[in-house]
Amino acid sequence: GAMERTKEAVQAHSSAGQGSLRIGTSSTPGCYMLPEVLGAFHQKFPEIKLKYVSDNSQRVEQMIIDNSLDLGFVGAYLSNDDLRLEPVMEDEVVCFASPAHPLSDQRRITPQQLSDTLCIVRERGSSTRRFFESWLSDKDVKLGKVIEVQSSETVKKLVTACLGFSFMSIHGLKDELRDRKLILLDVASMPLPRQIYLVHHAKKHFSPIIRAFLEILKNTDRSGLKSDGSSH
Template identity: 35%
Template sequence: MPMRNVTLRQMRVFAAVAQYRSFTRAARELHLTQPAISQQIKLLETEIGLPLLEHVGRQIHLTDAGDELLRYASQVNDLLRDAGESLAAMRGLRRGVLKLGAVSTAKYFAPSLLSAFAPAYPEVTIRFTVGNREEIIQQLASNQIDLVIMGRPPRELVTVAEPFAKHPLVIIASPRHPLANKRRIPLQRLGSERFIIREEGSGTRASMEHVFRERGVPIHPAMEVSSNETIKQAVMAGMGLGFISIHTVGLELATGKLVILNVAGLPLIRDWYVIHLRDKRLSPITAAFRSFLLEQGATIIRKAAEENKPIPLETT
């Protein structure tokens, strides 16, 4: 029977070498000697009957067989981790690894959520990844992260998506902009303005395009950028207007560097979602954080926003 004699240690060693592309780094991470790492890889290749690694100069690459085995080695390691956390929970211990991903807009409040959650779980290791929408979806699909915070559930994956907080989107301007002190500005009036917009694939951009298209208003980009920080800096410099999450501009509003335009029908209220793959078996720590978001996330985000004293959302 193929792989009958493969051991968990061999799979763990192989996964480490595949991750770091280095026998030396894998040995250091696993607290083994480099000869011990080499021996485990040779035994594994002998048992499988196929080469898993190839050396090109000083670089280590996975063969096709190595790529295939890595998928299963990662699953084995995840299952062992989940089993350990489940058994620890049964013993009353609160430890484990929380692998959380968030789209870049959520990075402004995610630390407040983690800070409120962490004290009850001092032995938990938190691995927090921030990226654009496409990067986070890819990491979710490849099981690199267990939970995701984003504003629009991915259609390309089968997931469980649960809303836990409101997500207002607004139009920002420099305080020197001619419309800065106007009230009830028709959205159509902005059809002649230039906008600093997010890149293709961004959830914020998709929301902007939807609301403008729905009302028949054209968008004239002055610049396309890949970060909210660049949008804010460009708007402060007077290069155009920005369509952005209010959660990203609290400090700039409080210090008077930016203003929210009083546009009729805005802010656009969306939801923040906590998302995981439908077939994913959540570890006790991951399930605990998910429940924490659903129960307390909205309150924590609101309090964090109030500390920055943003202007009221209502556009009366």
């Protein structure tokens, strides 16, 4: 079948000494969506050397432009003629807080209320932050006071300590929501649906290795990643 032919092509390619795949992801797909796909790829093609970089969307895109990565996965993008994007996974951005936070028992929280509340945020290169800020500005509101941190894990720690609220992909919160360490805030017109994009250079030649990875990506069941509470 097609996979067998792909396998032969990959083997021919890797024996020619070009057996590597360089993937960059922003934090959401990197931590919560792609590990399964990478695991499946590695099982099929253990001889291929994987380089895996996790950074914010802006830097992943820059590495694609510089050709230091083959493929990237990002949650939003800057328009650039050198890049091609295709939606590959669905995601939802939600607001959350500690159960002890004053907003936690409010209903239909408004964007203005969010703006008046201390927010724990990732750095400016984060696509989730760009996405959320543009949603706020559509409502004529800006983020108010913020504490800026480097990683989603740190965001969750500070929110758990009741310092402020935050927002991120629902996929990053599964464990904390289950353990009731964090709760979703009831914000009007949220959750916000978005796409996770596959990004590559417009002039990129797709080697058999890249094509094999994309084939596995296409066939991996990601339906367990919906945020209606029905985690698989």
